[in-house]
Structure formats: structure tokens, C-alpha cells
Amino acid sequence: MNSLRYTTVLNCPATLRPILAARLYATQTGLGTTSGAPRPRRKTVTPFNDDGRVAWGELSAGEKVARTTQxxxxxxxxxxxxVLTGGVAYVMYTEVFSLDSxxxxxxKAVNxxxxxxxxxDLLGDSKKITAYGEPTWNKWARARPxxxxxxxxQYGREHLIMHFNVEGPLNNGVVNLHKIKPLAESGSGGEFVYKYLTLDVKGHQRIYLENADATLDSPAKSKTKLFGISWR
Structure with a gap:
């Protein structure tokens, strides 16, 4: 058979002999081979290298545990x-954006x-007045809590007590604030109202910007009890 093919190649024109010889060689080398090549061995799937490319059905029991763990x-x-994002959002809302923050x-007090x-008159130009928290040795660090x-x-009313510092071209001072949120049934709408708002500047008399005890109908006025009855 091989001699016949060799004779056929010799009988062909010289220009076609290389092509026929190459085809003959390819046919002979292809005999007895199979079309299915062995699949390459894959790496064992672990929780650290699993990228999801291997189908679930191809995983071993240990590899399935590894994928589940990952x-x-x-x-x-x-x-x-x-959870952390929700916590930060809640703190930002309650401390900054809420109307009761x-x-x-x-x-509002600074304004x-x-x-x-x-x-x-005591602090100086309003445009140059600054307000900040607890004083610090660093004059640039005004953003203090x-x-x-x-x-x-005892009546269920919520109290907000705050103090902070103010500084102007003429003097420094301390502001004290006390607000009370009356109960909803009191008719005040459940919003904070001033009990007092004061400014203390050293060497000067205290300034009351708000004073509920001096206002007869203020819902934040101090209550006293006599014979078990609350009196304003």
C-alpha cells in the first residue's frame, strides 16, 4: 500500500509532489489516534482560590465545603x-440632620x-464671633465636641442641657442652654422650648436671652407641687 502511494507521488508532476507528500504524511501519522485529548488536571478548590469557575457538580465533597465556607x-x-453603614447613617441623622439634633x-443658639x-456689645462684631466646644491648647482646633x-x-419631659464657648474681637464668653420638650398632650406640639439661654462674660453681668421662669405662660417654666398638685 505504501509502495503504491510512493509510486503515485513519483508519477505526479514535480510541482505537485511536495503537496501530495505532505498529505500522505499527515494521513499516516493520524492513523490510530483518538480525537478526545485527556483533560488537564485542575487545581483543588479552596476557600482562598475559589473564583466560581468550576461548576458545583464537578466539586468534591471537601471542595463543596470550601465554597460554602467562602x-x-x-x-x-x-x-x-x-450594619455599620446603617449605624453611621443613624448617628449622622440624629446628631446633624434631625430637627432635634x-x-x-x-x-440656633449661636445665631x-x-x-x-x-x-x-460685649463680644464685638457678630460676623467675627465664633463658637466652639471645650477649649483646647491648640488655638486652631475649634471643632471640639x-x-x-x-x-x-419625673413628668416624662425630655431635657437638653448644653454649654459651649463663644469668642469675639472684644471678649470671650460661655453660653449655657437648657431646653425642655413638653409632653404632646400639653398643646406645645412636642417641640423643644427654652428654659433658659444665657451668656456669661467675665467681669460683666449675666445676659439672659431666654428665661422661661420669667414668662408666665411658658411650657418650660419650673413646676412646683403643693398638696399633690403641680403649679407653675
Missing amino acids: QTFNFSFILLGA KTVHFN QIKKDSRCT IASTTRKD
Whole structure:
């Protein structure tokens, strides 16, 4: 058979002999071979190298445990991130953006001081008055936490007590603030109202910007009890 093919090649024109010889060689080398090549051996799947490319049905029992462990860890990590994000959002809302946040009450008090002529007479130009928390040795570090507390009294009313510092071209001072949130049934709408707002400047008399005890109909006025009855 081989001699016949060799004779056929010799009888062909010289220009076609290389092509026929190559085809003959390819046919002979291809005999007895199989079309299915052995699949390359893959790496063992672990929780650290699993990229999800290997189908679940091709995993061994140990590899399935590894994938489950990895997915459980990833889910827990995502859940933890969601909880932390929610916590930060809650703190930001209650401390900054809420109408009852301490930042809102602080800004309102500062604006009220800047608009009061008695305060500007002692502190100086309202545009140059700054307010900050606890004093610090670093004159540039004015962004200090504002000292404040919240509590409820025996009547269920919420109290907000705050103090901070103000500084102007002429003097420095300390501001004390006390607000009370009356009960909803009191008819005050459940919003904080001033019990007092004061400014103390060393060497000068205290300035009352708000004083509920001096206002007869203020819902924040101090209550006294006589014979078991609350009197304002």
C-alpha cells in the first residue's frame, strides 16, 4: 500500500509532489489516534482560590465545603458592612440632620447670640464671633465636641442641657442652654422650648436671652407641687 502511494507521488508532476507528500504524511501519522485529548488536571478548590469557575457538580465533597465556607464569609462581611453603614447613617441623622439634633440647637443658639445687641456689645462684631466646644491648647482646633446631656424628668419631659464657648474681637464668653420638650398632650406640639439661654462674660453681668421662669405662660417654666398638685 505504501509502495503504491510512493509510486503515485513519483508519477505526479514535480510541482505537485511536495503537496501530495505532505498529505500522505499527515494521513499516516493520524492513523490510530483518538480525537478526545485527556483533560488537564485542575487545581483543588479552596476557600482562598475559589473564583466560581468550576461548576458545583464537578466539586468534591471537601471542595463543596470550601465554597460554602467562602460564600458564608462573604455574606457575613457584606451584612456587617450594611450594619455599620446603617449605624453611621443613624448617628449622622440624629446628631446633624434631625430637627432635634444637638447641632441644630447649637446653630440656633449661636445665631440668636449674634443677633442680640447686648451680646455683640460685649463680644464685638457678630460676623467675627465664633463658637466652639471645650477649649483646647491648640488655638486652631475649634471643632471640639459640644458638651451636652439629655435626660427625662419625673413628668416624662425630655431635657437638653448644653454649654459651649463663644469668642469675639472684644471678649470671650460661655453660653449655657437648657431646653425642655413638653409632653404632646400639653398643646406645645412636642417641640423643644427654652428654659433658659444665657451668656456669661467675665467681669460683666449675666445676659439672659431666654428665661422661661420669667414668662408666665411658658411650657418650660419650673413646676412646683403643693398638696399633690403641680403649679407653675
